[in-house]
Amino acid sequence: MGSVLRLLADYGPAFGQALLLTWKLTAMSFVAGFALGIVVTVARLLPLRPLRFVLTGYVEIFRNIPSVALLIFIVFALPDLNVVIDYEPSVILTLALVCSAFTADYLRTGINTIAAGQVDAARSLGMSPMVVISSVVLPQALRSVVQPMTSLLIALMLSTSLASQVPLPGRELTALVAKIANDSAAGISAFAMAAAMYLLSGLLIAWAGATLEKKVRILR
16 A cells, blocks of 8 residues: 555656546547548448448458557558658557447448338438438447447557557556656556556446447337
8 A cells, every 4th residue: 555655646647647648549549430430331331342342451451450560560661651650640540540440340230230121211212322321321320339339449448558669758558657667666556556547447438338328229
């Protein structure tokens, strides 16, 4: 207990800043990835076979590539192609690409749960394909994937530890723990503190997701 109190006295503000940076990276990458995932999902529904083929490849690539390998490529390989991205945007881009692929995959699963009769009925009313997608298909798909998207958000929050692999201007939780362990003998206490913050953040996200799911759940 004494070691924890000393840790808070010495690094309390640093832990607060690290937690805020972790939340910032999580929020920005999730919003960007979610929006991109919706675009990919809608584009895959269009009657354009070559486009569907390309986007299916996109989803499979970013669902299966290791995030750290993608980050290394963005940070160290893209500059060879004269594409230079700052470290923080590189982390956000990495997480957003992975998030978009999983979002598109989950939404496709949600779309498959929609009865074909609803789409046929919408078409019989003279709705265009884009109106059917935006007014009938997508809203129901979004309501049916709240739980997997909540799990994705938690995984994304934990994956912000990738930022410890590049020299960000600030330190998220994992990078802060590494610094404390390197500078002092409080590594175990710092790890426990960061683990507790990750755990509480995950529980908060899970609670918010469960609450949202109850409100938008589709009764079948």
